[in-house]
Amino acid sequence: MREGGDPVFWSRIRAGQLFAGRRVALFLLASNILATLAIAWLVRGIVPHWQIAAWVPLVVAAAVWVGFRRLATHPRGDGYASLRDLRRTMWDGFVLALAWSAVPVFFCTHAPTGTTAGLGLTLAVLMATAALAMAPLALATLVFLGYLGAAMVVQMAFAGSSAAALGLFLFTGLLMAACLHRARALVVIRAGELVLDDRNETVSLLLGDFDATGAHWLWETDSNRRIVKAGVRFASACGIDPASLNGLPLLQVLAGPSWDTGEFDSGLRTLAERLKRRESFRELRLPVRIDGEDRWWEMAASPRFDDHGEFYGFLGVSADITQQRNLADKINRMARFDTLTGLPNRLMVNETLVKAMADADRWGGRYAFMMLDLDRFKAVNDTLGHPIGDRLLGRVSERIQQLMGVNEICGRLGGDEFAVVIRDAGDTAAVERLAERIIAALSQPYEIDAHTLHIGASIGLAMGPRDGRTAEMLVRSADLALYRAKDAGRGVFRRYEPELHVQAEERRVLEAALREAIENGEMHLVYQPIVETGSQLPCGFEALLRWTSREFGSVLPAKFIALAEETRLIGPIGAWVVRTACEEAARWPSDMRIAVNVSADQLRNPGFVTTIASALASTGVSPERLELEVTESVFMHEGLGATQILDRVAELGVRLSLDDFGSGHSSLGYLSRTRFSSLKIDRNFVRDAAGGLREAVAIVRAGIALATSLGMDTTAEGIETKAELGVLHELGCTHAQGFYFGRPMSVEDARALANREWKDAVAA
Incomplete structure (x- = not known):
């Protein structure tokens, strides 16, 4: 009835009120026509026929006029309406009340007591129906109830029925109060729906930004199980352009080449049954073929229904679980190889080093161990995310692997740390040249997902048996040399020197001094x-x-x-x-x-x-x-x-x-x-x-x-x-x-x- 704090928000609520009035327009029209026929039947033989013949078309015309005015409003409730639009509904209630006021003013005057009671009961039912059905249009309903109720009260008062007039007055007041209460409740409900819709939209947007690098994607279908609003990630996962994907049957996209042959996997048949029955499902796994590659997807979805309970499609989420499916086949390999890069892991690197040391001791040869640490890799992980970081590690491992000969083996120790075991290190210069080539190769730019990445590598080198006669000692010596390379500015290699143990001792002393710094x-x-x-x-x-x-x-x-x-x-x-x-x-x-x-x-x-x-x-x-x-x-x-x-x-x-x-x-x-x-x-x-x-x-x-x-x-x-x-x-x-x-x-x-x-x- 008046402007709210947020004009845009309240205009959406008013649109919802007008939409609610539109939904009951035909019901109100039918109610008025039925009540008109009931009144005409009750006053037959009591009121002249010409009066009934004149009044009935008048009421029907008023009801039809009001009904068409309601049906002419916006067919959906998600639009906007002005305060003027809502106030103009007052004329609906006024016109109907004016037409119906003829009953107590003209018909009840000469009607016997029994007929008057029937007429009053019919009008009371009509008023109660309007108070409930037309509550969203509170202004029109109040005008209708107030005008018609006042006409009935005045008629009863002139007829000498003070008690009946008082009762009608209280009844009208209660109906008007009930109308206001229901109208307020409907407004509150509509406001809550709008807030939830806005919040859901915001959450969806934020979720899309936050999970932009994840392996899940959303999809939607219409009532005919055809894809609508295809997102870039879903289209990318399907290997189809988003514009071409819209309108295609979901089952056809998932079936791929088997769509023409009709040889479907059982998982796809299960999906077809769930879609046909409009049932929710989750953790449904099925094979798909994308760009000639066999993949496994896990899908979940729920049917969607509008306010009328009418089905209009599915909303679902899918995930590529190919790696999980293949995980069981890689258990044995994972015990000795890094799953991300395919290089030997820490266990196999250590076993290879122990064997190389044993062979060198047997034949009086020398061996070497390099420990590599990537420079600026953490910045890539922090800025672009772990998926990009993992792909970068794969590229790094490929470059290292290309430099390995029959005499060397490289492995990943974990994180951004790698290692190289050199079985025969008799040529010290060749070992150092290998370290330089590794640093040069890893320092070249990487092109990943339209990102040009620049990292480097620092290497610590330990030669045996001088720098260690056990695997633990040699690894520790290489680790100390790596710390020295990092302190030297990164992007270089350093050989282990005995004074590095001295520096490690100095670090221990610095730690002791730090423990007492605050107290001192x-x-x-x-x-x-x-x-x-x-x-x-x-x-x-x-x-x-x-x-x-x-x-x-x-x-x-x-x-x-x-x-x-x-x-x-x-x-x-x-x-x-x-x-x-x-x-x-x-x-x-x-x-x-x-x-x-x-x-x-x-x-x-x-x-x-x-x-x-x-x-x-x-x-x-x-x-x-x-x-x-x-x-x-x-x-x-x-x-x-x-x-x-x-x-x-x-x-x-x-x-x-x-x-x-x-x-x-x-x-x-x-x-x-x-x-x-x-x-x-x-x-x-x-x-x-x-x-x-x-x-x-x-x-x-x-x-x-x-x-x-x-x-x-x-x-x-x-x-x-x-x-x-x-x-x-x-x-x-x-x-x-x-x-x-x-x-x-x-x-x-x-x-x-x-x-x-x-x-x-x-x-x-």
Whole structure:
């Protein structure tokens, strides 16, 4: 009856009301005609025939007019209607009430008591029917009930039946109240349906983005079991263009060449029976032939029915389970070969090495062992996902295998680690040349799914028997040499040298020093400002950990933080960082936030939430001033409960920020499961976007738009020039951080900056 808060939303509800009125139009027409015939029969012989002959066409014409007005509305309930459209239905109720008011005004006046009671009962039934059936059109129904009820009450009052008039008045009021109650209930139901439809559509879109690299795909059919709305992934799985796939029978697509011969698999016959019977099914497995290749699919689907219970097709999901079917045949091979690359696995590599050492000892020869580790492979896995990473590992294994001769065997130890066993290493120069060729081959670009990937390899080389007389010692020596190659900048090979054991001892000493660093007061925090891109005023700081060791001097964060994570010292160190940062933030203005980086290892500890709560309680800092920054690496092992820990932290009121957004994989899936407050755009994207790189601009714009739609802030990392700031501000980024605004500064400088205007700081 009046405009709601959201005009578009309420226009859809009004369309649903008009559609509901359209669905009962014929019922109302039939009710009016039947009631008209009943009234005419009751007053026969009492009212002059010319009056009945004049009144009956009038009522039928009014009922037909109203019925056609209702049938002229939109044939579906998913459109839009204005408030004026709904208010115009008032004329429907007015016209019907005007036609029916002739009964109490003209017919009941001269009718005997028994006939009057029959007429009143007929009108009461008609009014009750209208109150229930026409409830979606509340305004028309209220006008009809009010006008007709008033006419009946007035007639009874003039006839001297005060009790009957009072009863009719109460009856009319109850019907009008029931109409309003039912109308309100129908509106609430329709609003709930719209919300659910919108939510289901959103979830479907998000699910499609998040599972864009999965092995499942959706399909739909119409009532004739023909494919409709064929998606790209389903069409790709069928090996048919999406445009050509629409309209084809589902069974014909799955049957492939056997469709013409009629020789169908039992699974396909079972599917045909389920589709014919319109029955739901799941875990239905059947063979298919795609592009000349035999595959196995697993299918599940449910029939779909409209509001009238009319069947209009199936909605299903399929998955390629060919690999699972073949898994049983590969059990024996899996015991000694890597299932992903087909190379020998760790067990067979070790057995080959032991045999090579035994043969060399018997004949007085030499042997060698190479341990390979891929460089920058983790970045590929994080940005493009594990399926692309697995395919890359397959390409790597192919290139290594091509370099192997009869004297060498290569294998995969696990992850991105490979090994090469050289049975005869008498020619040291030839062994080193092989290492160089492997590095050169693996450093060439890879083309995978329209992605050009660049990785490299580092190799540790150990020669026996000098570097080890047992397999365990030789592998350990090669592992130490590999660490040396990585420290040398990666992309090189290094031979084992005895001093590597000395370096390993130094690392042990560094670990011991790290364990005492906090107690000795060697740890401290520096603070880098975060500003608003519009006003360029500081709104907070990011706390960064530094270590100045009494024994080793200034230790790089990349070195000691990695060591802290490996040795499980990151927990107490991280707790100290949070507590110290909150203590410092308590000295700043109340609108200044403090951001703290959180390691994935910290989120594996259930006591992390208590640590945060304790730090906030002891320092008096409000939770919304603390922001915890996490990278997507924390989700790589979700079984450890990182998502649940973050949800509990968010319940405290603490802000969550997804750091290096865009550099990992499936970021959208994380945003849909965790309540982040802001996104931090990776420095690489910031630099490329400022340089005008179209792909980077598109990614940054999409990330900012996604964050804005989810009510999240965005922070651009690594802003170093005014041009970069201008580009990110134009793209809609709300916050920025980088050397352009200030390098990490001491606690004193940060405190001074936090307590004065940014312009004054620039002028100083």
